[in-house]
Amino acid sequence: MDSTPSSAAEVVIENVALLSDTETEAGRAERLLRLHLDQSTVSTLDGIPQATLSTSIRFRDFASVFDTGDRSNEANIFRLGQALFDEIDLSLPPDSPDELVERILQLRRKLALSKWLENAVAPTVDSDLLKNGENRPAKLFTLLSGNKVARAVDMALEGNDMRLASLISQAGRTGDFRAEMLRQLDDWNKYNANPLISAEYRRIYALLAGIMDVSPGKDSTSVIISKDLDWKRAFGLRLWYGCSFESTISEIFDEFTGALDTPHPPAEPLPPFLESDNEKSKNRWNIPTQPTDILYNLIRVYSDATVSLDQVLSARNCSSSPTDLRLPWHLYLVLSRAMRKRDYIDRDEDGYSAQADRLTQGYAAQLEQSGQWTLSAFVLLHLETIEG
Secondary structure (H helix, E strand, O other): OOOOOOOOOOOOOOOOOOOOOHHHHHHHHHHHHHHHHHOEEEEEEOOEEEEEEOOOOOHHHHHOOOOOOOOOHHHHHHHHHHHHHOOOOOOOOOOOOHHHHHHHHHHHHHHHHHHHHHHHHHHHHHHHHHHOOOOHHHHHHHHHHOOOHHHHHHHHHHOOOHHHHHHHOOOOOOOHHHHHHHHHHHHHHHOOOHHHOOHHHHHHHHHHOOOOOEEOOOOOOOEEOOOOOOHHHHHHHHHHHHOOOOOOHHHHHHHHHHHOOOOOOOOOOOOHHHOOHHHHHHOOOOOOOOOOOHHHHHHHHHHOOOOOHHHOOOHHHHOOOOOOOHHHHHHHHHHHHHOOOOOOOOOOOOOOOHHHHHHHHHHHHHHHHOOOHHHHHHHHOOOOOOOO
């Protein structure tokens, strides 16, 4: 019997780079590890050297190694960590009531997050303004999506739209103002005026009314509020216009997360390398599980005390490569070892985490492969156990 297969399967072997740019990644690794080394103490235990990160190190120390104008995702990660987790000097009297201290801290933290978000989405806002061409209502909404309220007011005035400029100046207000915006939208819909008014114009009114999903209309004239917005700007709409002044970061985050399962959801919190079809095409890794932007995950860690590092710190959440452990390692050490904010769930009563050691070993191997032997040895000094 002839056992020769009727057709031969073609096997294609392709070398895939573990890092997107080995030379660039080596420079980034050295920059962060030099700071880490300066903030560490190396001692010996039973003749074995080990490194201990200073408990005084903070996200602001890592953020400081980036230029002020650096809008890279990596710079945004550490700046977000600074906004959410670093201590804030409230300048309150020592005998201030705990309730007052907590309330002011929440407001200051929310303000820090708002400023970070404005800076993080600014490049996208500027890019979309160019795409909008001469479409003034579209430009106005784009400015509002980056919390550029003053610029939006100026642009409305330049277009001689005094009423809209007056309304935009009140963006974020609740109560009677939102109710009035809702009545205007209802009237346009009731009297079939929607086809006579541009979708972008109605989109602005809906945003001012606090609508975050869809402004309904007859005969396919509904307007999707967060259409074509990335997740950060969709989250910003809720932070700046959708929720009340008293809402906490946790409440805003929960509202945004809940909206992801609605009929008109905002953009999913994908990392930058997956946010556009063009970037997706450059991704050479075919992995079935979808990563979540580490920026979203850091807000999640702040908002939910039950979230462990196992749920948020994966290589793909931080980088296009599933083997790049550089940022997860630094984030783990700052959040867990220095600030004691969160940890891996497997840390036992003796203080040992196998997951943490696997992360350290993986990053050391990554550095060794790139030829950075000295830095690899330094990373290995953070192992929590000595294997015989």
